Amino acid sequence: MRSAIGVIGFCAAALIVAGCADTSHGVKPSSTAAPAAAAKSVATPAQGYTIHVMAPHKFEDGSVHGPYHHYCKSISPEILQCLLFESTDANALLTDIEYFVAKSVSRAHVPLEAWNKYYHDHEVEIATGRVQILDMPEAQAKEVAAVAAKTDGIIFHLWPNGARAPNGEVGHPQSVGHKHRTE
Secondary structure, three states: OHHHHHHHHHHHHHHOOOOOOOOOOOOOOOOOHHHHHOOOHOOOOOOOOOEEEEEEOOOOOOEEEEEEEEEEEEOOEEEEEEEEEOOOOOOOOOOEEEEEEEHHHHHHOHHHHHHHEEEEEEEHHHHHOOOOEEOHHHHHHHHHHHHHOOEEEEEEOOOOOOOOOOOOOEOOOHHHOOOOOOO
């Protein structure tokens, strides 16, 4: 599994990012902008979210929302993490976080009842045909999908749909087509 998730890291590194989004959100740069610009060459945790996946989510009330744009990166041999947005707009709200966890980890450390409530099998989700891996050649997307199929996902929904502000509640939407495990 270590080498399989590593393929995702390799695939992410192989992507060329065409530009940077304006993340200023209307805030004027301060007089310290020049040192900040020089610091851009230093790696930060925010860099590297270059695997672009699109998929809908099923909420606790049974409604389907999305598709959500997942921007993902490998952070360890067993974990891929994704920032989820409702659109590709440069100022889109970060609404969710999803972790892709190697099945060997999630299934060994998460009780079945909790898994069925919060996790979903990416192999099952991919098989529904609702998942799209974007911004890379089809052959590479198939490789990424094969690696992702060896993981389970857990989504943390942070921003209530249609709300003007987060209210502190965290939801756990599922993949459309989620199936409970019995083992």
